[in-house]
Amino acid sequence: LAGYREADAALGGLGERLDDMARGVRDAVNGVLATGYPASGPTANATSRPVAVLGASLGPQLDGPVSATSFNVTLTNLSTGAETTTTISFNPESQSLSDLSGQLDGVGNLNASLSTDGRLQLQADSGFGFDFAPRGGPEDPGGVLGALGFNAIFAGQGAADLSVSSAVRQDSRLLALGQAPGAGDGRNAGKIADLAQQGLAGLGGRNPGEAFSSILSEVGDRAAGANARLESSSTLEASLEERRSEVSGVSLEEEVVDMLRFQRSFEVAARYLRVVDEMSRELTGLVR
Known part of the structure; x- marks a missing residue:
């Protein structure tokens, strides 16, 4: 008890x-x-x-x-x-x-x-x-x-x-x-x-x-009622999220693809700058 x-x-x-x-x-x-x-x-x-x-x-x-x-x-x-x-x-x-x-x-x-x-x-x-x-x-x-x-x-x-x-x-x-x-x-x-x-x-x-x-x-009845309200709230939340996405015109899949594209571009640029830096150091060494 x-x-x-x-x-x-x-x-x-x-x-x-x-x-x-x-x-x-x-x-x-x-x-x-x-x-x-x-x-x-x-x-x-x-x-x-x-x-x-x-x-x-x-x-x-x-x-x-x-x-x-x-x-x-x-x-x-x-x-x-x-x-x-x-x-x-x-x-x-x-x-x-x-x-x-x-x-x-x-x-x-x-x-x-x-x-x-x-x-x-x-x-x-x-x-x-x-x-x-x-x-x-x-x-x-x-x-x-x-x-x-x-x-x-x-x-x-x-x-x-x-x-x-x-x-x-x-x-x-x-x-x-x-x-x-x-x-x-x-x-x-x-x-x-x-x-x-x-x-x-x-x-x-x-x-x-x-x-x-x-x-x-009574505990069981109240628990069942609470679960029903939780499911209803979850459904409403999902519906509102879907509606928000539609209104804003934002696609999560497209956003992820763009993020990966930008990441790869950044990595390429970083490698390019690193190569340029190494070449500059070598040229400086030759001049000396």
Whole structure:
């Protein structure tokens, strides 16, 4: 996608559509992973993407469609394995990031706070870890956790900079491909694979293949139009050149013949002058 984005100017300004597609795929995949269980197990801390106004409604500040939602947060005692699950309900249209922080801070053994740059920071008590896996419960249908960037695999704001997050590149076990603890749980991996055939909200209801094919089709149409205009311009140029030659009465073939004739005449004259010069020198030598 980045390569196509760099060619945006030449392709007639399709960059915004490529950016929309990149964000649509990013949000869909990150949304699945947000309520997943990573192979590395419960995490001790996590930080969200920043928002501009902590006390304002969260929805309008998030990059992507969100709605009223609910999700589970589970605190695990890392020594005993005991789990405590709490369901959080949240409406981003009427509640703020401060409200969400307050709810999460009320969960036992979990501390939530807001940073000065507008990020939600979560920290488990010592000896505990947490996760957002549904365990058969709600899976954040409103997409708030995904929009905030929890468990995200993709980073970037558009086609030019879409990339795998540095944390996942360093440790692939952070991929939240399961929905509950236990080896072999890859239900989220299956969900991500299914996205290829699903209509995504961020892509106007089309699946990724359809969205990309639509962009390529438009690129092809614009390229064909550009080629047609180029051929038309070339034909017009040739016609004008022919007309100019007719009006001026100049024949390029005759001009070339005359040029060669003048060149040969110059060469003959040069040889003649060289012979005369040599003869003059010889005569001068005899006189001396």
